[in-house]
Amino acid sequence: MASISPLERHAFLLRRLHSLTGIAPIGLFLVSHLLTNSSIVWGLMDSRKAVHGHGGVATFQHEVDFIHSIPFLLIIEVFGLWLPIAFHAALGVYYARSGKANTARYAYQSNWRYRLQRISGYVGILFIFYHVATLRWGWTFLVPGGATWSGEAAASTMALALQGAETGITGAGLAVSIAYMLGVSLLVFHFANGLWTAAITWGVTVSAPAQRRWGFVCAGIGAGMMLMAWSAVIGFATLDVKEARGTEQSLQTGHTPGPQIAETLPQLMPAAASGGH
Amino acid sequence: MTSTHTQAHASAAARKAAANRVNAKPGRKVFVRILRCDGPGQPSRWETFSVTIERGANVISCLQQIAANPITSDGTRSTPVVWDSGCLEEVCGACTMVINGKVRQSCSCLIDDHAPTEGDTITLEPMSKFPVVRDLWVDRSRLFHNLKRVKAWVPIDGTYALGPGPSESAESQEQRYVMSTCMSCGCCLEACPQFNVEPDPAAWDTAFVGAHALNQARLFNQHETGRRMKGERLDALMGTGGVNDCGNAQNCVKVCPKLIPLTESIAVIGRATTIHAFARWFSGK
Numbered sequence: 001m002a003s004i005s006p007l008e009r010h011a012f013l014l015r016r017l018h019s020l021t022g023i024a025p026i027g028l029f030l031v032s033h034l035l036t037n038s039s040i041v042w043g044l045m046d047s048r049k050a051v052h053g054h055g056g057v058a059t060f061q062h063e064v065d066f067i068h069s070i071p072f073l074l075i076i077e078v079f080g081l082w083l084p085i086a087f088h089a090a091l092g093v094y095y096a097r098s099g100k101a102n103t104a105r106y107a108y109q110s111n112w113r114y115r116l117q118r119i120s121g122y123v124g125i126l127f128i129f130y131h132v133a134t135l136r137w138g139w140t141f142l143v144p145g146g147a148t149w150s151g152e153a154a155a156s157t158m159a160l161a162l163q164g165a166e167t168g169i170t171g172a173g174l175a176v177s178i179a180y181m182l183g184v185s186l187l188v189f190h191f192a193n194g195l196w197t198a199a200i201t202w203g204v205t206v207s208a209p210a211q212r213r214w215g216f217v218c219a220g221i222g223a224g225m226m227l228m229a230w231s232a233v234i235g236f237a238t239l240d241v242k243e244a245r246g247t248e249q250s251l252q253t254g255h256t257p258g259p260q261i262a263e264t265l266p267q268l269m270p271a272a273a274s275g276g277h
Numbered sequence: 278m279t280s281t282h283t284q285a286h287a288s289a290a291a292r293k294a295a296a297n298r299v300n301a302k303p304g305r306k307v308f309v310r311i312l313r314c315d316g317p318g319q320p321s322r323w324e325t326f327s328v329t330i331e332r333g334a335n336v337i338s339c340l341q342q343i344a345a346n347p348i349t350s351d352g353t354r355s356t357p358v359v360w361d362s363g364c365l366e367e368v369c370g371a372c373t374m375v376i377n378g379k380v381r382q383s384c385s386c387l388i389d390d391h392a393p394t395e396g397d398t399i400t401l402e403p404m405s406k407f408p409v410v411r412d413l414w415v416d417r418s419r420l421f422h423n424l425k426r427v428k429a430w431v432p433i434d435g436t437y438a439l440g441p442g443p444s445e446s447a448e449s450q451e452q453r454y455v456m457s458t459c460m461s462c463g464c465c466l467e468a469c470p471q472f473n474v475e476p477d478p479a480a481w482d483t484a485f486v487g488a489h490a491l492n493q494a495r496l497f498n499q500h501e502t503g504r505r506m507k508g509e510r511l512d513a514l515m516g517t518g519g520v521n522d523c524g525n526a527q528n529c530v531k532v533c534p535k536l537i538p539l540t541e542s543i544a545v546i547g548r549a550t551t552i553h554a555f556a557r558w559f560s561g562k
């Protein structure tokens with residue numbers, strides 16, 4: 001046999017690492033990231049946060065502050081996130097090139113998912129790059145209206161980056177918001193479908209009924225994540241930037257959580273206060 | 278307990294075919310459109326022939342009519358169409374071709390099911406994943422080469438008698454029976470998006486083995502004597518072109534004429550390689 005490339009020598013290890021990195025850390029991060037970002041909607045249900053104005057804005061700020069309080073954040077980001085994503089993406093493109101989609105002739109649902117898994121991978125790479133470059137690395141020339149995302153005013157600057165102007169969504173802002181909607185939806189699909197195929201790859205689900213059952217579980221996980229993803233994008237794309245800024249200012253000034261919340265709690269949550277047991 | 282997908286798919290197609298069969302009138306004329314090619318490396322061209330359909334006609338009987346009278350529907354004299362076949366009862370796999378866009382055996386393909394009305398057209402193409410020998414006849418050497426890659430046999434050759442082999446449980450026999458019905462037809466490879474044309478035989482060893490080989494590896498890994506080579510089979514399937522090259526499109530299981538639970542076999546090999554890799558990591562060399 002002629003010379004073997006390292007890619008071939010470690011074929012099995014690389015394939016399984018590719019599968020593994022898709023679930024952890026990348027998939028787990030995606031879940032937590034969507035949970036954080038959809039707090040712009042589910043935060044509205046937290047009445048304690050509403051004392052500062054918009055409950056979603058306050059909750060999202062709280063979540064962002066927590067993440068920024070994690071020590072060695074940059075190191076975690078680089079080694080726990082960016083490198084695994086780069087690895088998964090590079091190998092994914094390399095692997096995807098060995099296939100030739102044939103959904104035109106064999107239009108089975110599983111064959112469509114095979115094809116969509118590859119399309120969502122390609123689009124996902126572009127989307128993640130845009131997302132990180134504009135919001136994390138500050139490539140503001142790619143942002144409509146040129147907004148810079150700031151951890152101190154997390155929700156208002158995020159809304160600005162999606163909407164393009166303080167006065168409401170612009171044409172360019174709409175385009176970016178739609179691109180976000182598409183990007184996150186494809187990534188959620190990629191993760192949920194990847195979770196389904198990983199179980200076959202590793203040999204966890206073997207029989208056809210087992211694969212079907214796990215398919216329903218993955219679809220459920222995907223639907224839940226889709227809900228979070230859409231709430232996040234729609235939440236920020238429709239957020240009133242000025243109101244969000246007001247809430248953020250209220251959080252920065254005179255914000256001492258403990259007693260203040262204790263005082264306001266009974267008025268805001270009469271049911272909870274009176275119905276204690 | 279085989280694939281429920283396969284059965285659901287088969288019954289949907291079967292229902293349509295049965296409905297067509299009721300309406301089909303014998304003596305009607307049907308067009309047979311064929312993708313022809315004079316030999317390896319030659320360009321392909323379409324030719325259409327008009328054929329009178331008798332009751333129970335199948336694709337092969339139409340090809341025989343065309344061979345006897347190779348005049349195209351526009352009156353031009355052509356050459357007899359070449360195809361491969363053997364058993365004529367869907368057990369040898371030789372007559373596999375792409376009929377109306379889907380891969381299947383031509384001997385068991387009834388014209389009534391697919392072209393029930395006067396003037397209907399039925400389209401025949403050679404399989405696209407194997408080199409064409411001539412017209413509808415392809416060279417499936419790579420399929421057999423890939424069975425060698427996974428050592429799809431039982432090791433009994435030697436210089437002395439080995440005595441009777443170990444007995445096999447009825448349950449295992451039942452499981453393995455359906456796997457053993459593979460006729461090496463190539464349908465699963467033709468429909469697989471991960472199994473693609475590889476003209477250079479030197480590259481066959483690192484290109485995807487295909488669902489049929491993965492299923493045969495499972496068949497022989499589970500055989501009481503065949504399992505002695507399980508490690509070698511798994512080593513081969515852990516490399517480039519092995520089980521990990523499957524992209525889980527699951528077309529293979531839907532087109533397999535023998536209803537072999539191919540995706541189950543793929544997952545069994547996936548599990549076996551996972552275990553094999555850990556075993557090798559902790560206790561191997």
Ligand code: SF4
Binds near residue numbers: 468472522530540
């Ligand atoms: S499941 Fe794997 S072997 Fe079967 S068609 Fe899909 S990619 Fe090919």
Ligand code: SF4
Binds near residue numbers: 370458461462463537
């Ligand atoms: S596994 Fe099925 S489709 Fe594939 S070669 Fe065997 S019989 Fe044909």
Ligand code: FES
Binds near residue numbers: 361366368369371382
């Ligand atoms: S001739 Fe043997 S399967 Fe058709």
